Amino acid sequence: MAVILLMEDLMKFNYIKVVATMASVMLAATASADIKVGFIGSLSSDTGLSTLRGAEIAIDELNANGGVLGQQIKLVTADTRQDVTEGVKAYEYLAETEEVDFIISGSIDDVSLGWLPRMQEYQIPTLDTWTSYIGIIDMLVEDYDSMKPYFMNIASDEALATLYIDFGKDVLVDKMGWKSTVILQEDTAFGGAIHGLISQAMAPVAGIDVVETIVYDVATVDFAPLYSRAVASGADFIYLISSVNSQVVSSQYVKLQVPLGMTGVNVAPMGQDYWADTGGMGGGMSTLTPIPAVGMKLDPASQEFVDTYQAKYSSRPIIPHFNGFNAYHGLKQAMAAAEEAGGFNNTTWVTAMEKQDLILELDGELWLRYGWWGNDEIEPRTGRTYPHNLRFDITEPFDDGAPSMVVIQWYEDGTNAVVYPEKYANGEFTLPSWVKK
């Protein structure tokens, strides 16, 4: 008996919800039906917040100018907590319960992979601002039709390695005189992918010899033996590949005062809060980073965005990470595409979005570019296509698009600068004070 009562209660709860939803939908339909944008990402991480706030500011500005298609834009959020299962639930929530027209994502790689099948099912236009996994672009190449509402406006990780080879050649070899490296790599898919690209291309192209590769478990507590091993390898510098728990390996490098120069791909120093987070023990770290990076000069439009951001938000992150910029510019482009296509249909909107091209100039030069590769356009250096991926430029003189990445460095006094490529550099690559030359 009680069981039936329980089931009835459950049903009633749903029934009431159904009635309420129907009522609100009807109400909304008669009133001015808003355009709904859904945010999917973690509401408690710097990454997620950057995208969310970039989207919020873009929406505020668009609404102030009359909205899109004559309607105001409403933003709803779905928290993923950087958890893959929650990501799927969040996407379903946005699609089925909130019935959003467009989704802007600040998800990390594996969370995006988690909800991708749902995107393919629902065919909701989705813009990913942080995830850079080349495998997703491969999915677009293989199955364009089901993947086409998806756009990724950050250069895929395939592109970043090529910039590093150039950095290796121009700065590490030519300037620092280094000839050999020991790779210190985390044991993840990301680590493996970057390692593959570097070890296959770095040696022949930049002339840097990979002496040894040390693969470590991301839960490693004590890096002292690893750094000892690296120093003992006799290489000229350490090339670090770290995306998980990067703070640990970075801070231990500083705390242990490892007597070797180090650079690489390291997620920790990519945000402006890095200095506060490490309590000032982060000097000397350098890394490849997507743009716009910390320490980089900005074009007027992006600078205005930062000013608006800092006036509006007082909690961290104090400056949006690069994906915040991606969200800001990208969302505006998505809405412009909707205006042109008359809606968010997955064919006309896609075509309109593919045509979006925003060139941001600084002092008359091309500084940033938010545009897309043609679906069949081959990038000359890597010899492959990048459908629905941000148009980047990895060949000199970087006038076709922004470089996929830049190299930044933090100095021991808490300042930071872009050190490569030259066009964007406002500082020099230097060794930390404890490394004797």
Added chain:
Amino acid sequence: MLEIIIQGVLLSGLYALIAVGFTLIFSVGRVLNLAYGSYIMVAGYIYFYFSQLLGLPPIAGLLLAGILGSCMGLIKYNLIVKPLKGDHIAVEISTLILAVVLQSAVILCFGNSAKILLPIIPGVMHIGNATVTFNVLVATIASWLILIGLYLFIKKTHVGRAMMAVSMDAKGASISGVDIDKINMITWGISGFLGAIAGVFFASYTQLSPTMWVAPLIIAIAIVIVGGIGSIIGTLMVAHIIGFMEIISVALISPQLRGVFTMLLIILVLVIRPKGLFGREEL
């Protein structure tokens, strides 16, 4: 070679400190306190808040964290363990839920991003080829001192010996006049304090993050299983076994298998000698 020995001793000291609080509860109270890792996490954040954000001297931060850990232990005992009246499974489940709740609380207060603690004592020294940070050295020395102190406490003081008695046979101990409730309370309080101190050192080694309670918990579990319950000496020795195993696998074999060896060791010991290597010896 010297490097490996030095690094092994240092890491093992830290691991021993982490494990001893957990062993105490398991030996005396016979429950798995799955929220033990939370002492470590919360203590780390408390230290961060007071010493790094507010600028108090490290000792003050350390003591504050320790006292808070103690309080947490006492509260946990009174609100969770006692009401569940010795249902071990229920206590374990409740502490697991509590650990997850605390993780959410930390995310709420401090956000998701990892933070680095400033070393409690900055600077490095070089012994041969090895670089040793003063911070880690202090952690190891502190852990040895604490372990020796605890050992003496258990052996020499009245309360300590009562704890030993309860750990061996609770019913018998209570018949001979020991106040089980009081002993349990003291044990939980000490365990919380130890966990907190270990937490501050562990956090200063690695980083603060809301998920940092899992790894030390697994280490503590490994040491308790392999070492066996009821033995502080056992804890110390197994901490060294596991610590050295890690250093050797990282330095000489393959760093990515670091975690695998520990897990295999646990499974092996549990299947071959479930009592643990040093189980049921004198405390």
Added chain:
Amino acid sequence: MGLGLRWYHFFLWAGFIVIMALMPEFVSKGTLRTIIFANFLAIFAISWDVLSGRTGYISFGHPFLIGIGAYTTAILTKRFDVPVEYAIPTAVIMTMVGGTIMFLPALRIKGSYFALVSLAFMELIYQLVQVIRPDLTGGTRGMSGIVTLTRGAVNGYYLSVTLMIIVALCMWLLMRTRLGTALSAIGMNEESVKGSGLSPTKLKLFAFMTSAFVAGLGGAFYVHYLGSIAPRALFDINFVFTIIVATLIGGASTIVGPMFGAFFLTFLLEYLRPYLPGAERYLIYGAIALLLYMYQPKGLYHIVMSQLDRFKKRADDD
């Protein structure tokens, strides 16, 4: 026959099945999606309950089994183009092999020690999946684009609810036989079971096998519903926590208890979403779970049953 079935059992089950069958008529698609997750959690919780609900062998590493089922079918269908009809049964068989492996330590240890070893199993497979043949397993990132069996909320719902009801009904009936009583006896006093002529080893093996069967089945279908798999999502202490709490809050050893516990927890979390968007949601959710569990460790089922008894008693008194 030792099943002890009464008329009201048929009535309740029939009523339940009818309600679940008609559910899509009453609720929105969004709620259906939530129910689908609840169905799968119910299957995992039932699997856990079969093993740990009454035998005293508490598994803290159940995702070990679920993960074997999930990864087997994912790798077979995605990397080797094996059709789903073969991949899923293979996955279930592999999971049962895993169940046997997990059973081996149970020959010598129980209780908290066993709980820890099962946790170690889960941690081990988490490490191994990332390290060994990441080209097959997808490494740390996992895999996406795995073949899905259904499209859309309604179809996914019917598949998951059919699976869940079949599993629940079978396990419920199974636990009502003398087998179920024997397993409970093991939980209370293993020695006496041996004394009464039964082989606790065979019984335990049976429990592990059955639990593994359900876990493998659930894991395989789960992966084909999600279309993706990630080690971080599966071999996660939070997942362990969710399964165990669902079972315990619902009522361990009852099979139907875990089912209701799974529904309760899933809906609680989703229901809070519009009100508490961020981290507060999980805090409240965990706090509610803790309070509920402490209030009545025997679970909702027990609360409901004791109310029922009181009701019956009052009816008798009148």
